[in-house]
Amino acid sequence: MLKDLFNKKQKRKYATIPSEQAKKDIPEGLMVKCKQCGTILYKKELEKNLKVCANCGYHFPLTAGERIQMIVDEGTFVEYDKAITSKDPLEFPEYQERLESTMDKTGLNEAVVTGEAQIEGLPVVIGVMDSRFIMASMGSVVGEKITRAIESAIVNKRPFILFSASGGARMQEGILSLMQMGKTSAALSQLDRQGGLFISVLTHPTYGGVSASFASLGDYNIAEPQALIGFAGRRVIEQTIRQKLPDDFQTAEFQLNHGQLDMVVKRALLRERLATILDIHAS
Ligand SMILES: [Zn+2]
Numbered sequence: 001m002l003k004d005l006f007n008k009k010q011k012r013k014y015a016t017i018p019s020e021q022a023k024k025d026i027p028e029g030l031m032v033k034c035k036q037c038g039t040i041l042y043k044k045e046l047e048k049n050l051k052v053c054a055n056c057g058y059h060f061p062l063t064a065g066e067r068i069q070m071i072v073d074e075g076t077f078v079e080y081d082k083a084i085t086s087k088d089p090l091e092f093p094e095y096q097e098r099l100e101s102t103m104d105k106t107g108l109n110e111a112v113v114t115g116e117a118q119i120e121g122l123p124v125v126i127g128v129m130d131s132r133f134i135m136a137s138m139g140s141v142v143g144e145k146i147t148r149a150i151e152s153a154i155v156n157k158r159p160f161i162l163f164s165a166s167g168g169a170r171m172q173e174g175i176l177s178l179m180q181m182g183k184t185s186a187a188l189s190q191l192d193r194q195g196g197l198f199i200s201v202l203t204h205p206t207y208g209g210v211s212a213s214f215a216s217l218g219d220y221n222i223a224e225p226q227a228l229i230g231f232a233g234r235r236v237i238e239q240t241i242r243q244k245l246p247d248d249f250q251t252a253e254f255q256l257n258h259g260q261l262d263m264v265v266k267r268a269l270l271r272e273r274l275a276t277i278l279d280i281h282a283s
Contacts, residue, residue, distance in 0.1 A: 034058050050267045059224050059267055061204065063106075064113040064130035067163055071271050072117035072126065079115040081148055086110060086141045092172040102133050111136040111166070114149040116158065120275035122282055125153040128163040131205075135167030138210055142170070143180025146214060150187040150198075159197035159278055164215040168208015181213035188217050197281045199274065202229050202252070202261070220277060221261050223252035224270070229260070 031040050036058035046053070050070060051060040062070070068077055085103075088096045103109060111133035116125050127149050129136040136142075146162065153160035169177040188198055200218030202211070204227035212231055215221075223229060230250040238245055248254045252264045265273050 032060075035060075052267050057225060057266075059204065059226065061131055061165065063132065064108065064128040067128045068113065068115075068117070068126070070267075071161075071163075071274065072119055072124075073121065077115050077117040077126075079113065080152065081114060081145050082109060084110065084141050084145060086139050086173070088172070089140075089176060090172065090174050092174075095172040098134065098172075106130065106132045108133050110141045110145065111138070112142045112145050114145050116152065116156070119161075119271065119278060122275065122278040123156075123158045124161050124278065125149050125156070125158045126161045126163075129165045129210075131165045131167075134170065136165050136210075137167050137170035138177060138180050139170035139173040140176045140180060143177075143183050146180075146184050147187045150184070150191050153196055153198075154191050154194050157196070159199065159281060160191060161199045161201065161274065162214060162218075163201045163203055164206045164210050165203045166206055166208070166210035166215075168210055178209060181209050184214040185217060188214055192219075197278075199277060201270070201274075203227050205229070207231065207233065216260070218262075220263070222263050222265055222270075222273070223255065223261050225252060225264055225266055227252040229255050 030043055032043050032046060033040055034053040034056060037053060037056035039053060039055040041053060041055075046060070051062060051066070052058065053060070086099055088099070108130055111131075112127055112129045114125070114127040116123065118124065127146055129142070149162075150160055152158070169181070171177070191198055198218050199220045199222065200215050202215055202221065202223040204224065206215050206227065206229045208231060211229055215229075228250050229252060232240075234245055234249060246254070252261060255261045256264050263273075
């Protein structure tokens with residue numbers, strides 16, 4: 001209730017900002033507008049604040065590179081399997097072109113970056129999904145890279161941390177995409193049987209085949225504030241059950257209250273929290 005009032009107030013306060021004139025005065029590339037509250041933020045200040053809006057706490061999406069830089073000890077990240085790229089086994093219309101243009105635009109070869117690193121001196125295997133790459137949908141390469149990362153965690157006896165952000169399975173790869181759900185889950189089960197630790201960090205948005213497989217299988221399932229997490233989206237569910245869903249449906253806070261998550265952690269505290277968990281399990 002209190003939260004509703006707060007949000008409405010913010011909307012009123014910033015609805016008229018910026019004016020058309022103010023918009024023209026904002027130098028290109030220097031400022032960004034918060035998607036949630038509309039506040040105009042200095043890009044440099046926003047970056048210093050780990051890309052969290054200083055006014056409303058909205059967590060802007062991060063690239064895989066930004067996330068890795070934020071979480072691991074400087075200079076410790078060694079990337080795995082960088083060169084693997086997707087094929088187009090179904091000859092799906094425009095898929096090959098889309099892969100190529102996305103590679104050019106993002107400088108990534110696929111939607112997940114994996115490797116090993118240290119956090120506060122503790123060794124880990126880490127994977128980070130990047131939603132700029134076809135909504136970080138899971139095709140055969142995403143599934144393969146995650147599976148190999150888990151296998152490395154098993155062999156090297158390191159904890160595995162995965163930051164998910166995904167629209168779900170990659171429809172352009174059909175069944176080959178769906179089978180990655182089983183493959184990654186089986187690898188995690190192997191890690192579990194060997195006594196390994198898996199920390200899943202769900203970031204905005206995590207949906208579909210990703211939330212229904214590895215992202216929900218953490219020994220710890222952690223999310224960033226207000227991240228939307230679910231299987232099907234709100235509209236699909238509302239149309240199916242012909243009922244209105246609560247406003248906070250599928251938010252991290254909603255999932256926490258319904259037992260689907262272990263904790264919701266602000267970005268500024270995330271590295272420290274991960275280090276604490278790693279430390280507990282290391283000893
Ligand atoms: Zn904001």
